[in-house]
């Protein structure tokens with residue numbers, strides 16, 4: 001199975017508890033005004049990657065100290081079957097699982113494979129980004145979004161302790177900003 005991804009990161013500290021392997025999925029039709037990742041919207045953008053290839057990258061990331069997988073986007077639930085396969089790969093490695101979704105948990109339950117995704121998640125951050133309710137703390141971009149603890153693997157304090165932004169320098173020297181509040185660094 002292939003998934004269309006915008007980017008991956010082997011070791012991020014600003015996308016959930018601890019160090020995490022992050023997959024930014026490509027494609028989102030939800031159109032939240034003020035979205036910080038408009039380049040992830042085009043469902044034909046990014047690149048297609050085999051889940052098996054990402055699973056191998058994830059295994060190497062775990063060896064290097066990443067404790068979990070975070071799915072972001074773009075909208076992971078718009079490639080729900082691929083998300084399920086990625087979450088299964090993470091679980092097989094004993095890694096924790098977290099996803100950001102613009103859908104609410106009730107909307108996810110009604111989507112194809114939605115319940116399969118939920119059954120494989122430890123943490124879900126759900127709901128559209130609403131710029132007038134901008135919050136940018138504890139992984140929530142806006143106040144309407146909720147942190148759903150779907151297992152007892154993490155406590156709320158673990159999730160809320162996530163730094164709101166990080167800056168990384170790629171091997172080619174490129175500066176990469178990420179996290180729920182990258183503007184904190186951009187300023």
Ligand code: SF4
Nearest residue numbers: 028031032035102129
């Ligand atoms: S759901 Fe996420 S990626 Fe999609 S428009 Fe909203 S904030 Fe942007």
